[in-house]
Amino acid sequence: MxxxxxxxRRNCVNGGxxxxxxxxxxxxxxxxxxxxKTVNTPVLPVLKHVTTTTIQPPLKSSLLxxxxxxxxxxxxxxxxxxxxxxPETATQKTAAIKEKAADQVNPEDIPLSIAFFTFxxxxxxxxxxxxxxxxxxxxxxxxxREDYVPLFVGFETFYFRYVYRPIQDSFCSPIxxxxxxxxxxxERKSDDYNWTMRLTGxxxxxxxxxxxNYLGFAQTSGPCHDAAEETTKRNGVSIASCRTELGTMxxxxxxxxxxxxxxxxxxxxTFGMGFATNxxxxxxxxxxxxxxxxxxxxxxxxxxxxxxxxxxxxxxxHNDCADLERRLRRAIIDGHPRTRRPxxxxxxxxxxxxxxxxxxxxxxxxxxxxxxxxxxxxxxxAHSVGALGSRGRGVADYxxxxxxxxxxxxxxxxxxxxxxGGYIAGSKELIDHLRIHSDAQHYAPAIAPPVVQxxxxxxxIIMGKDGTNDGIRRLGQIHRNTVYFRRRLQxxxxxxxxxxxxPVIPIMxxxxxxxxxxxxSL
Numbered sequence: 001m002x003x004x005x006x007x008x009r010r011n012c013v014n015g016g017x018x019x020x021x022x023x024x025x026x027x028x029x030x031x032x033x034x035x036x037k038t039v040n041t042p043v044l045p046v047l048k049h050v051t052t053t054t055i056q057p058p059l060k061s062s063l064l065x066x067x068x069x070x071x072x073x074x075x076x077x078x079x080x081x082x083x084x085x086x087p088e089t090a091t092q093k094t095a096a097i098k099e100k101a102a103d104q105v106n107p108e109d110i111p112l113s114i115a116f117f118t119f120x121x122x123x124x125x126x127x128x129x130x131x132x133x134x135x136x137x138x139x140x141x142x143x144x145r146e147d148y149v150p151l152f153v154g155f156e157t158f159y160f161r162y163v164y165r166p167i168q169d170s171f172c173s174p175i176x177x178x179x180x181x182x183x184x185x186x187e188r189k190s191d192d193y194n195w196t197m198r199l200t201g202x203x204x205x206x207x208x209x210x211x212x213n214y215l216g217f218a219q220t221s222g223p224c225h226d227a228a229e230e231t232t233k234r235n236g237v238s239i240a241s242c243r244t245e246l247g248t249m250x251x252x253x254x255x256x257x258x259x260x261x262x263x264x265x266x267x268x269x270t271f272g273m274g275f276a277t278n279x280x281x282x283x284x285x286x287x288x289x290x291x292x293x294x295x296x297x298x299x300x301x302x303x304x305x306x307x308x309x310x311x312x313x314x315x316x317x318h319n320d321c322a323d324l325e326r327r328l329r330r331a332i333i334d335g336h337p338r339t340r341r342p343x344x345x346x347x348x349x350x351x352x353x354x355x356x357x358x359x360x361x362x363x364x365x366x367x368x369x370x371x372x373x374x375x376x377x378x379x380x381x382a383h384s385v386g387a388l389g390s391r392g393r394g395v396a397d398y399x400x401x402x403x404x405x406x407x408x409x410x411x412x413x414x415x416x417x418x419x420x421g422g423y424i425a426g427s428k429e430l431i432d433h434l435r436i437h438s439d440a441q442h443y444a445p446a447i448a449p450p451v452v453q454x455x456x457x458x459x460x461i462i463m464g465k466d467g468t469n470d471g472i473r474r475l476g477q478i479h480r481n482t483v484y485f486r487r488r489l490q491x492x493x494x495x496x497x498x499x500x501x502x503p504v505i506p507i508m509x510x511x512x513x514x515x516x517x518x519x520x521s522l
Contacts, residue, residue, distance in 0.1 A: 110495075110510070118510040122163070125512065129162030167516040168194050176203060178220050179211035214387040214503055215474045217458045218418035223466070227457040228450040235449035244435075247446030255452050258459055259423050263385075263393060264403035267432075268425035271440045272447050274382060274412030277422030279305040280440040282349075282378075284433070285408075286311040289336060291343040293328055293375070295319065295350050297357055302349055302380060311347075312337070318357070321365040324348070328373055346375040352384030352395035358498020358506050360384070363395050367405045378408040386416025387503045392462045392475050398501070413451075417458040421447040478503055 138161070142148040164171075169188060177184035187202040217224050231251070241247035252270060259268040271277045282305030286292065290311040294302065297318045306313050314331055316324040328346070335341055348370055350361045361379070370377045381394040389397025394411070396403050403409070409425040424434060435441060447455075462471040482503050489496040495508040509515050 110508070114510055121511050121513065125163050129158060132162070133158070163512065165194050167512070169197065170516050170519040174199070179208055179213050179218055180216065181208060182206065183208040183211070212383075212415040213418055214416045214478055215392075215418075215458070215462070217416070217454070217461075223461065224418070224454050224457045228454045231453035232450045237450060238448045239446045241446065242444060243441045243446045249446075249449065249452075251449055251452045251456070252446060255447075255456055256423075258456060260425055262459055262463060263409055263425045264396075265409060265425040266428045267430075268409075268423050269431045269434050269438075269441075270413075270421055270423045270447060270452075271438075272421050272444050273440075274414050274420075274422040275301040276440050276444055277410060277412065277424060278302045278380065279308065280444070281410075281424055281434060281438050282306055283309040284437040284439070285309070285378075286347065287344065288312075289341075289344040291331055291346045293324055293331075293346070293348045295354075295361075297354050298349060298351060299355065299380060299382070302351075306349070312343075318354075319359055319361060321362055321369060324366075325369050325373075328369065328375065332373060346373065347378055348375050349378045350380070352379055352381040353388065353499075353502050353504055355383050355504055356506060358502040358504040360388070360398070360499040360502055361395060363399045363401055363406075367401060370407075371405075376407040377405070378410065379406050381409060381411040382422075383415055383504055385411040386458075386462060387478060388501070390475070392416070392471070413447075413455045416462075417455045419447075419451045419454040419458070421451065421455070 140150040140153050142150060169190060173188070174186045175183050176186055183206055185204045185206045187200045187204050188197045189200050190197050211218075219225055235249065235251070239247040239249070243252070256268045256270055259270065260266060271281075278299065278301035282302070286306070286309035288310040290309070292306055292309075292311045292313045294306060294313055294315050295318055296315045312331075314327050316327050328348075332343070332346070336343060348366065350366060352363075353360055363379075366377060369375070379395065384398075385394040386392045388394055391397050393403075394409075395401075396406060407426060408430065410422065411425075412422040413419040414421070424431070460466050461468070462475070464471050479501070482501065482505070486496050486500065486505055489505065489507065497506045497508060498504060509518065
């Protein structure tokens with residue numbers, strides 16, 4: 001979003017100080033408040049016109065009060081006077097969560113006419129591409145390699161040339177600042193229809209709605225920055241070894257102990273890369289003869305790990321527990337497709353918050369199914385840990401479920417903690433098994449000490465161990481901002497998908513041409 005366009009939109013959120021970040025979730029501003037004011041919304045391309053509208057920011061979330069439910073909540077009525085509200089009971093809270101779950105918007109739930117024209121637009125682009133290649137086929141021969149078969153020829157290269165390349169200026173914009181509520185984008189131009197891009201030297205201050213900095217811990221100042229700086233001076237910038245050789249320091253053990261405490265599990269183990277946490281640990285838990293029930297929208301790292309394991313994979317419809325149970329029951333009855341023998345083990349793999357759809361898994365129902373059929377439950381909380389729940393503990397905290405009912409917690413430190421790496425948490429027997437058998441422990445470097453300290457400091461703040469209420473404020477702020485941002489998008493005419501409480505808010509444009517129109521107009 002360009003700076004000259006920002007001025008027309010800054011009246012949307014506190015004069016431009018409470019700004020947006022993290023996959024359309026909102027970063028934490030310095031004052032932590034969203035104002036109640038009258039907003040004059042400008043007309044945007046392909047959006048419905050919204051006239052002067054009075055916006056009521058969401059009331060202070062119960063996230064700030066869950067530690068003391070006996071305190072009465074005070075909320076202003078329309079006249080500004082205080083109304084005393086009784087605290088929510090557990091039954092009321094469960095009913096509210098179920099109601100919100102019913103309001104989840106699936107990106108695939110679209111009118112047939114929109115789906116038709118969306119596929120038609122892509123079909124036209126591909127048809128034009130094939131016609132161009134028929135009359136002017138690109139040179140696919142390898143340079144300086146006579147008689148070599150082309151190394152990069154396939155539908156992906158074709159798609160890049162005729163679909164992605166014309167609008168590639170809308171993606172992968174280089175930045176030169178901290179990804180906070182504001183981010184500085186380096187402007188690019190193309191003189192050959194986006195075949196190549198050049199930097200103009202202009203730096204554009206922009207609102208950040210694309211990073212994972214959910215709680216605003218990616219900063220150039222503050223407790224996280226100061227603690228990481230001191231750790232760098234003391235322990236250096238890297239371990240340069242894997243955990244099973246010379247890569248384990250006291251600070252790594254401290255992080256694992258704190259992660260287990262944070263999640264309410266017996267133990268935890270950490271890894272240097274979030275993607276590898278899934279792809280290199282699932283093969284350590286599964287073998288041929290095991291059955292896996294995997295959500296159709298699971299992350300690529302999960303899919304890769306399951307394929308490497310050699311287990312039999314059955315995919316169920318996204319967030320459809322009825323379809324999950326139906327497929328699970330059928331698979332148990334039939335047994336292994338070749339031998340008809342019982343499965344060695346059954347694992348259900350889901351995500352807490354799905355990073356592309358913004359939906360939240362139905363954890364209580366998943367726990368019922370896994371207990372009924374004696375299956376294990378593996379939950380990827382890369383996007384939910386730290387950003388969901390009254391204490392920031394993720395989906396289990398959000399639904400008030402017992403962490404012991406989830407057999408394997410997986411998560412990353414790259415989002416809410418503004419760091420790097422991942423973890424797996426669960427029983428002590430599980431973690432001891434992974435310490436011995438995980439390839440990520442033997443062949444990948446340990447998390448760098450400054451990064452570990454960043455995570456520890458951020459987690460300490462979230463847990464309130466720093467003696468302040470900064471963690472509570474950040475958790476409450478992301479919830480209020482999420483509700484506010486989603487409401488404003490809907491008022492502007494956008495199709496905002498996902499769960500009402502999810503900090504991941506996908507916006508569906510459907511037509512590929514609208515992607516560039518919206519990005520360039522902002």
